[in-house]
Amino acid sequence: MTKTSAATPPLLRRVNAGKLLGVLSSTGVMTGTGLIEATGLTRATVHAVCNDLIAMGWVVEHDPGRDDSMVGRPSRRFEFNSHAGYVLGIDVGAAKTTVLLADLRGETVAKAGRSFQPSTSAAERTSHVHDAVAEALSVAGITDASVLAAGVGVAAPVDRDGNILVDDEFWRQFDTGLTSRLTSLHGWPVLLENDANLAALGEHWRGEARGVDDLVVLLAGERFGSGLMDSGRLLHGSRGGAGEMVYLKLVEGVGDTHGIARIAREQGIAAVAASAPTRLRELPGPVTAELVFAAAADGDKVAQGILHDIATRTARVIATLGIVFNPALVVIGGAVASAARSLLPQIEADLATFTATPPRVTTSSLGDAIVGVGAVRHALNYVETHALDLDLAPRP
Amino acid sequence: MTKTSAATPPLLRRVNAGKLLGVLSSTGVMTGTGLIEATGLTRATVHAVCNDLIAMGWVVEHDPGRDDSMVGRPSRRFEFNSHAGYVLGIDVGAAKTTVLLADLRGETVAKAGRSFQPSTSAAERTSHVHDAVAEALSVAGITDASVLAAGVGVAAPVDRDGNILVDDEFWRQFDTGLTSRLTSLHGWPVLLENDANLAALGEHWRGEARGVDDLVVLLAGERFGSGLMDSGRLLHGSRGGAGEMVYLKLVEGVGDTHGIARIAREQGIAAVAASAPTRLRELPGPVTAELVFAAAADGDKVAQGILHDIATRTARVIATLGIVFNPALVVIGGAVASAARSLLPQIEADLATFTATPPRVTTSSLGDAIVGVGAVRHALNYVETHALDLDLAPRP
DNA sequence: GAATCTAAATTTAGAGTCTATATAAATCAA
DNA sequence: TTGATTTATATAGACTCTAAATTTAGATTC
Known part of the structure; x- marks a missing residue:
């Protein structure tokens, strides 16, 4: 089995220090009494561990508190040292x-x-x-x-x-x-x-998926991929390919900006360009996905048709992932996230026709920091x- | 965070006892010295833990061994008590x-x-x-x-x-x-x-997937479903639905015996029945999947066409799961497993046309005990x- | 200002666990 | 019988925890 070394008494300190540090890192300033309640350790242990953590640099101690309870010996006040590194x-x-x-x-x-x-x-x-x-x-x-x-x-x-x-x-x-x-x-x-x-990690931590442990994030920008999380754990597959959908026929031209631009060229970008507002027509360079989104927002029928098609394909991808994985939530993120927001109603409508139990779908609010x-x-x-x-x- | 109790000295014994029991349960009779090497514990601890485990009933002690090394004090010999429960x-x-x-x-x-x-x-x-x-x-x-x-x-x-x-x-x-x-x-x-x-658990433990931690098992029998394992862990999804593909259009009529029988009826089972050997024609009752498999094996063209179609659909399902999940192995199990064995070459051939990096595919050998x-x-x-x-x- | 109250910190004693070392035991070989 | 060898067991020391006693620092009261 595992070749780990034996469990010796110092392991206990490690375990308890880890637990205490976990509490401190997810809360603010804590008193000894607060830590006793949060960890189940005794007062003697809490102080011993805190002294260790202070010596290691993980915790800082503030001046004794005289906040609420104005009676009794002032408590030591500990805080996670978020600037330790x-x-x-x-x-x-x-x-x-x-x-x-x-x-x-x-x-x-x-x-x-x-x-x-x-x-x-x-x-x-x-x-x-x-x-x-x-x-x-x-x-x-x-x-x-x-x-x-x-x-x-x-x-x-x-x-x-x-x-x-x-x-x-x-x-x-x-x-x-x-x-x-x-x-x-x-x-x-x-x-x-x-x-x-x-x-996926980002959305789970600070995005739309906080508190949701079964999750799919579609990352749609320069390329199209997905991150899969089951019970809070990322999936990798045997060769790191879990969620990578480059070979999936279904996703051709869905989500990635190159694909969108290509489709636009194929479906007659002339019409798009003609109906686009001046500021877009003035743009130099080739047809881009941004141009298509902008033209559709401006009322261009061809562009709207392209986006309609993309929404349906996206719904199909989400339906497949939803059925196979059963996530509680699907988050659409990446460069197209903000544009995808307007497509959400149609995606949800299409989704309902593909599966009886569709997952919740939303777009990321983390922007390009996702x-x-x-x-x-x-x-x-x-x-x-x-x-x-x-x-x-x-x-x- | 977690509301678990504090780590106290008895936890060490628990950890070490668990490790020692793990070694014993996956090997045969062990001497104290053997356990020292396998666990990294000292002799004193090994014997103390073994005495505990014997008292708890998890381990039995045999008469001192006089097997190989004919010199020195005979060693105590411990064995996992597989009949403790x-x-x-x-x-x-x-x-x-x-x-x-x-x-x-x-x-x-x-x-x-x-x-x-x-x-x-x-x-x-x-x-x-x-x-x-x-x-x-x-x-x-x-x-x-x-x-x-x-x-x-x-x-x-x-x-x-x-x-x-x-x-x-x-x-x-x-x-x-x-x-x-x-x-x-x-x-x-x-x-x-x-x-x-x-x-999936069964195949991973005692089936074709021993040693393979990223795994899909297609269970095809009365119904069609799949078990997904990533890094040795089963996936469940948010509502236990991971791998359940009842709503997936792609799997209609794939794998489940009812679906196969229905397709057979639709595609002209008369021909199947006529070409089936006497023993099959004599069978009472309606068209069954078994009959179709048997007829195909006997050379019936319609039945073979049906199975050809099923193989392609199965390959498509495997391709989808293979791309999304990236398993190292896909095992086909359940009632149709033995019949599916003859379809494997075609499934693999179709698979290669759907994806550039297909997973390995095999059929279960666990039979109806899977x-x-x-x-x-x-x-x-x-x-x-x-x-x-x-x-x-x-x-x- | 001194005595008292209070809650928290600290100290001390005791128990459980480990390692390391010393001692005892059991067998074979001479 | 004695010695060598390997293993088992016993003892001492270190580290950790809990629980209970003691001390401390400030607020309150007289």
Whole structure:
């Protein structure tokens, strides 16, 4: 079975410290008595553990409180030290990268981004990510030693151990370029994960799916993928491909902006362009998905027909996932999320014709931070599980 | 967070006892030295824990061994007491029920079954199950006090807590009739689970999917459903409906015997019947799926066409599940498993046209015990997680 | 201002667990 | 019988928890 070492008395302290830290990290300032009630530990243990956690840097102690109960010895007041360290949430997309720097409670302290051409090489992309990371750290005035982990979202299948499982030159270069560089240069644990999975993590943590443990997030933007969560756990499948629907006939031209643009070209974009308002007609460059959405909103019949078709296809995808997975909620996120909002009524109507028990459907409100927020959560998960192994104290 | 009690020193013993019991239950007779190597515990702890486990009834001690090393003090020899208790695995199908009685290693010690009409009421069905259970116990000569848990597979969505989530009269009656009766009459924990999920558990444990943790089992018999396993864990979805595909258009007439028979009737069963060999033509009653399989095997073109169509539809279902879930293996089980074996080459060929990365596909070799075996595993899982809470010793 | 009250912090004693080390036991070999 | 060898058992020490006694720091009362 498992080759783990034996359970010795120090394990008890670890377990209890972990529990206490969990309580503190999800609440505010707590007194000893409050911690006794929350954890079930005795007073002696609570104080011993808190002293340990203070020595480790995970907890800070405030001046004794004289708030409510004006009688008796003042209580010691403990608080999770959310500035004991920071994590990075990095979204590497096809045309831009977004970097979030967050404290240990997950509050964003800095944000940076870089845009680039989709044709940009892996090496250049790595540089852009690096620049954005440096900017975020610099803006927040945080040294790289304070960063405890970096979560990175990529548009490729990733297994449970964080390995990219697409065997092509681009991703191999990207992996060695970014992952090992961040690790060797800064000493950070770099945690890769599929971007749609991170989107699910993000929605579950701070999005529309708070409190919903069985969840599908459709990530529709430059590409189309989904993140699947069952009982609060992300699914990966055998090769990290769970939720990746690149080969599914059903999703051709659904959700991803390239597909939408292609369909528009096929179905007579002339009509769309003609009916689009001046500001859109003036745009240089080729037909884009944004143009189609805008034209439809402006009343263009062809564009509306395209979106109608897309809504039906999307409903079909949701119906399939809903039947196979039985999620409580499906969240549509990514670049098309805001545009998809107007399609929701039709999607829901179509959905009802495909299945008798459709899941609830909504659009994301996390905007373009959806993957980054999930990446932050992913990094925090790592930090939390390794918290008591890390020694934060020796910082001058 | 969790309202669990504090970690106290006895927890260490629990953890180490659990680890040691896990090693013993998956191996044979072990010496103290062997357990030291396997668990990482010290000799003193190993013996203390073993003494505890012997007192609790989980472990038996044999006479000191004088086998291999003929030198030194003879070692104490410990073995998992697989007859310390028993579990039931109960499959309640549409037309029959199968009951397996197994020891704590999962070895079947008795088997019993009952057939009935699909129209049989919930109350009568409960009686049949009860009779089969009584027969199994009687044959093995085991009292109901020795049964530690009963796993029950039902053809309905079941949530993670074992609640049937179909709100109709039949299942309500069935639930109160069987579950509460087994509990109140015998005092057994009754653990309901979806039959397809149990099939997945069974294949993962003792079937074609040993060692494969990302898995889909198609259960095709009286009905068509699937059990989904990701990283060794069963998926349930928000309402126990994960893998239940009753509303999926794609699966209409795929796999379930009623559907096959219906298609056969529609496509001109006269031809089938005419070409069927005498022994089949002599069969009384209506067209059945078995008849179609037999006729196809005999060379009947219409029947072969029907099966060809079924194979393609099955491939499409597998392709969809394979793309969405990315399992390493898809196992086809249930009543049609043996017949499906001959369709495998075509299914695999079709599959390759639907997806570039198809999962491996095979048929079950567990036969009609597929759900029962999974039910045994389900019950054993319960017993193993609650092992150290159970006191087996006081048995006169 | 001193005594009293109160709730919390701290200290102390006791029990359970582990490891490490010392001692005893059981068998084979000489 | 004695010695070597391996295992079992016993003892001492460390770490952890709980429970109960003691101390502490401020508010209240006289």
